[in-house]
Amino acid sequence: xxxxxxxxxxxxxxxxxxxxxxxxxxxxxxxxxxxxxxxxxxxxxxxxxxxxxxxxxxxxxxxxxxxxxxxxxxxxxxxxxxxxxxxxxxxxxxxxxxxxxxxxxxxxxxxxxxxxxxxxxxxxxxxxxxxxxxxxxxxxxxxxxxxxxxxxxxxxxxxxxxxxxxxxxxxxxxxxxxxxxxxxxxxxxxxxxxxxxxxxxxxxxxxxxxxxxxxxxxxxxxxxxxxxxxxxxxxxxxxxxxxxxxxxxxxxxxxxxxxxxxxxxxxxxxxxxxxxxxxxxxxxxxxxxxxxxxxxxxxxxxxxxxxxxxxxxxxxxxxxxxxxxxxxxxxxxxxxxxxxxxxxxxxxxxxxxxxxxxxxxxxxxxxxxxxxxxxxxxxxxxxxxxxxxxxxxxxxxxxxxxxxxxxxxxxxxxxxxxxxxxxxxxxxxxxxxxxxxxxxxxxxxxxxxxxxxxxxxxxxxxxxxxxxxxxxxxxxxxxxxxxxxxxxxxxxxxxxxxxxxxxxxxxxxxxxxxxxxxxxxx
Amino acid sequence: xxxxxxxxxxxxxxxxxxxxxxxxxxxxxxxxxxxxxxxxxxxxxxxxxxxxxxxxxxxxxxxxxxxxxxxxxxxxxxxxxxxxxxxxxxxxxxxxxxxxxxxxxxxxxxxxxxxxxxxxxxxxxxxx
Numbered sequence: 001x002x003x004x005x006x007x008x009x010x011x012x013x014x015x016x017x018x019x020x021x022x023x024x025x026x027x028x029x030x031x032x033x034x035x036x037x038x039x040x041x042x043x044x045x046x047x048x049x050x051x052x053x054x055x056x057x058x059x060x061x062x063x064x065x066x067x068x069x070x071x072x073x074x075x076x077x078x079x080x081x082x083x084x085x086x087x088x089x090x091x092x093x094x095x096x097x098x099x100x101x102x103x104x105x106x107x108x109x110x111x112x113x114x115x116x117x118x119x120x121x122x123x124x125x126x127x128x129x130x131x132x133x134x135x136x137x138x139x140x141x142x143x144x145x146x147x148x149x150x151x152x153x154x155x156x157x158x159x160x161x162x163x164x165x166x167x168x169x170x171x172x173x174x175x176x177x178x179x180x181x182x183x184x185x186x187x188x189x190x191x192x193x194x195x196x197x198x199x200x201x202x203x204x205x206x207x208x209x210x211x212x213x214x215x216x217x218x219x220x221x222x223x224x225x226x227x228x229x230x231x232x233x234x235x236x237x238x239x240x241x242x243x244x245x246x247x248x249x250x251x252x253x254x255x256x257x258x259x260x261x262x263x264x265x266x267x268x269x270x271x272x273x274x275x276x277x278x279x280x281x282x283x284x285x286x287x288x289x290x291x292x293x294x295x296x297x298x299x300x301x302x303x304x305x306x307x308x309x310x311x312x313x314x315x316x317x318x319x320x321x322x323x324x325x326x327x328x329x330x331x332x333x334x335x336x337x338x339x340x341x342x343x344x345x346x347x348x349x350x351x352x353x354x355x356x357x358x359x360x361x362x363x364x365x366x367x368x369x370x371x372x373x374x375x376x377x378x379x380x381x382x383x384x385x386x387x388x389x390x391x392x393x394x395x396x397x398x399x400x401x402x403x404x405x406x407x408x409x410x411x412x413x414x415x416x417x418x419x420x421x422x423x424x425x426x427x428x429x430x431x432x433x434x435x436x437x438x439x440x441x442x443x444x445x446x447x448x449x450x451x452x453x454x455x456x457x458x459x460x461x462x463x464x465x466x467x468x469x470x471x472x473x474x475x476x477x478x479x480x481x482x483x484x485x486x487x488x489x490x491x492x493x494x495x496x497x498x499x500x501x502x503x504x505x506x507x508x509x510x511x512x513x514x515x516x517x518x519x520x521x522x
Numbered sequence: 523x524x525x526x527x528x529x530x531x532x533x534x535x536x537x538x539x540x541x542x543x544x545x546x547x548x549x550x551x552x553x554x555x556x557x558x559x560x561x562x563x564x565x566x567x568x569x570x571x572x573x574x575x576x577x578x579x580x581x582x583x584x585x586x587x588x589x590x591x592x593x594x595x596x597x598x599x600x601x602x603x604x605x606x607x608x609x610x611x612x613x614x615x616x617x618x619x620x621x622x623x624x625x626x627x628x629x630x631x632x633x634x635x636x637x638x639x640x641x642x643x644x645x646x647x648x649x650x
Contacts, residue, residue, distance in 0.1 A: 153614075153615075156613075156615060157586075157613045157614045157615075158613075160613035160615070160633075160634045160635060161541050161544070161613045161634065162541075162543065163634070163635045164541070164543075164544050164547065164613065164634040164635040164636060165541070165543030165544055165546070165547055166635070167635035167636075167637060168544070168547030168548070168550075168551065168635065168636065168637075168638060169543075169546075169547055169550070171551075171637060171638030171639070172547065172550045172551065172554065172638065175554060175638075193635075197635060204615065452647070
């Protein structure tokens with residue numbers, strides 16, 4: 001930082017030569033470089049040409065007043081950050097306020113003592129230099145964080161490229177003739193490469209969070225379903241160790257939640273996975289309860305309770321730091337990056353919550369986190385929740401005329417069975433073109449649309465239907481629900497872009513269908 | 523959804539990939555499914571092959587390549603025969619990469635490493 005070595009440059013703006021000389025003689029006692037201007041215009045032009053470290057500015061000047069000079073200087077980029085001290089002959093409150101509003105840092109009342117002038121000048125020079133250094137340090141740190149994230153992203157790319165060859169060739173190799181021993185070896189390579197990929201993903205995720213590059217989605221979702229997905233995903237692992245994986249959702253927890261289900265699941269999977277890893281016998285329980293109602297938001301508390309080995313108090317504090325496991329022997333025994341809990345901590349923090357652990361060594365552990373989640377608008381209070389239940393019962397009794405567009409014979413049968421089970425009427429179109437024709441001729445309340453159909457696919461058919469509606473100047477467009485076995489986020493986005501209202505995964509159960517109808521039929 | 527193996531022996535896939543190991547893997551995977559394959563290592567080469575060969579049914583497109591990248595190559599191919607599906611595949615998982623590829627006209631985005639079952643599923647989906 002060059003400015004620390006340089007002699008501070010001070011601009012004195014003052015019309016009385018005797019005052020200039022006085023200030024010069026006082027300031028000459030310190031190592032300052034002094035420039036003087038005798039009127040406003042000269043001060044402005046000097047300030048435009050050179051950067052000063054401090055400006056002493058008289059309010060009363062022969063041409064333009066000091067306030068105007070201050071405004072001009074602050075409007076120009078050269079001395080925008082330079083501290084300006086006003087010199088004034090009287091303590092006039094209004095003009096002092098005006099001065100501060102214009103960006104002055106201080107004022108000195110004339111006549112002043114030598115000590116006061118030196119002290120104030122020194123104070124503001126030090127302050128502004130510290131400020132500048134802090135700003136530079138902050139910018140440096142931000143730049144470094146960005147570069148680190150960029151570096152990790154590039155490294156991730158470099159590692160993924162050969163990993164594609166490894167993972168791919170393992171899959172190809174698995175399809176060839178192998179004896180039992182070879183199969184076992186390939187399996188080990190497979191697991192190792194999956195672990196490596198997991199580590200890379202963790203590191204990338206962590207660096208994204210650190211660099212503030214992750215965004216949270218806002219989706220209305222059914223909490224119970226997401227939690228059960230976590231269970232489904234990890235049940236196999238638990239069963240293999242003879243553990244019981246239990247889900248317990250308190251009645252106080254709202255059914256529908258507005259937030260990011262993926263990030264929520266990421267934390268839960270992480271904690272549950274750890275619990276399974278470190279528990280040799282007994283159970284792992286996922287427990288959800290309402291921690292606190294905050295008006296239109298709820299703070300939920302998630303707990304993962306296990307009957308495992310427990311963690312000593314000393315090790316508990318270390319757990320949530322990056323790259324830390326209870327001890328290094330843990331790493332050797334159980335693997336992992338040691339980033340999982342650090343990631344979980346940051347994610348819960350970003351969701352307005354906290355994370356923690358309670359444990360007695362030898363007596364199991366409870367890992368918990370809280371998250372502040374919005375309540376979807378239509379059910380912002382408990383009363384409304386009851387109403388939804390009521391209206392659900394009502395809509396059960398309304399018989400809808402549903403158009404099903406589906407080309408696969410088996411899927412047709414399954415879907416029609418489900419629709420009929422809910423008491424609705426259904427008509428079938430075996431491809432997109434027929435679906436559009438049927439829509440044009442008949443009155444329907446609801447369309448279930450397969451995406452992949454020969455000829456005209458679901459998205460094209462949707463576009464055609466929306467066009468017909470537009471031509472008819474339709475006030476209530478028909479709900480069109482995409483039926484798809486693929487749940488890729490971008491696909492779903494494209495479905496919605498084509499004019500569909502929602503999507504339903506295949507195969508679906510009557511309950512899922514009821515849910516979608518509930519949400520989309522007014 | 524019933525997973526049967528459709529007959530894809532009449533299909534041809536253009537593999538655009540600058541990493542030799544990945545090319546070997548993709549070609550082995552295609553061979554396993556009895557799909558014919560042609561390979562290119564740069565965007566320029568890929569576009570030239572695509573222009574001349576009307577039998578290409580699908581393109582497996584790497585995004586980061588020398589000469590011409592996958593985004594550019596995709597745009598050109600989609601202007602020649604928009605009906606041919608292009609599946610982007612990249613080791614870059616930076617936010618924005620996926621969106622950029624879809625905007626360029628790719629039908630799908632797969633991030634490397636790509637497991638064989640996912641690749642197979644994609645090929646079935648777009649070639650059947």
